[in-house]
Amino acid sequence: MNKINIDTEQDIQKAKKKALIVLALFPLFLIVFIPYGIYWVYFDMSHLPKEKVLTESTSPDGIYTVKVYLINGGATTAYAVLGELSFNQERRKPKYIYFNHREDYANLNWLDNDTIIINGHKLEVPYETFDYRRD
Structure with a gap:
């Protein structure tokens, strides 16, 4: 029973780490792709x-x-x-x-x-x- 609680606690910690990574990468994604989208729509003459x-x-x-x-x-x-x-x-x-x-x-x-x-x-x-x- 104690082993089940430890595994569940480790799984919770892993899930928290993954969520933190996703939350940290999302603003980076916005910082990179929103300016590129603005450039593509308003300044890129190739299209x-x-x-x-x-x-x-x-x-x-x-x-x-x-x-x-x-x-x-x-x-x-x-x-x-x-x-x-x-x-x-x-x-x-x-x-x-x-x-x-x-x-x-x-x-x-x-x-x-x-x-x-x-x-x-x-x-x-x-x-x-x-x-x-x-x-």
């Missing part, structure tokens, strides 16, 4: 619906190509323009360098091998970006 390519331009030295897409967010939002920089001589994934709302056109002009003007915004590629939500 935007690229309606069509408006224009495309390659840098004078052929290292970069910029494709500009028209983004249609639906009936309640204005059109937007998304610029994507591709690296022609490196195996790197494309980088989004331009995002502006209330636009449905794209004017691209290379000033030199690393400087492009997109709709009046001068960018040094591949380092600078323009995003109306941040700039």
Whole structure:
């Protein structure tokens, strides 16, 4: 009878430890995944619906190509323009360098091998970006 009480007490202690671990990990889960969810919904441009390519331009030295897409967010939002920089001589994934709302056109002009003007915004590629939500 005494052994049964000891086993039950040990089981209770184990259950308390497991509950404490779960309660300690839950806030950590919230701290990690809620900010990522906010980033994914509001700032991650990889899931935007690229309606069509408006224009495309390659840098004078052929290292970069910029494709500009028209983004249609639906009936309640204005059109937007998304610029994507591709690296022609490196195996790197494309980088989004331009995002502006209330636009449905794209004017691209290379000033030199690393400087492009997109709709009046001068960018040094591949380092600078323009995003109306941040700039």
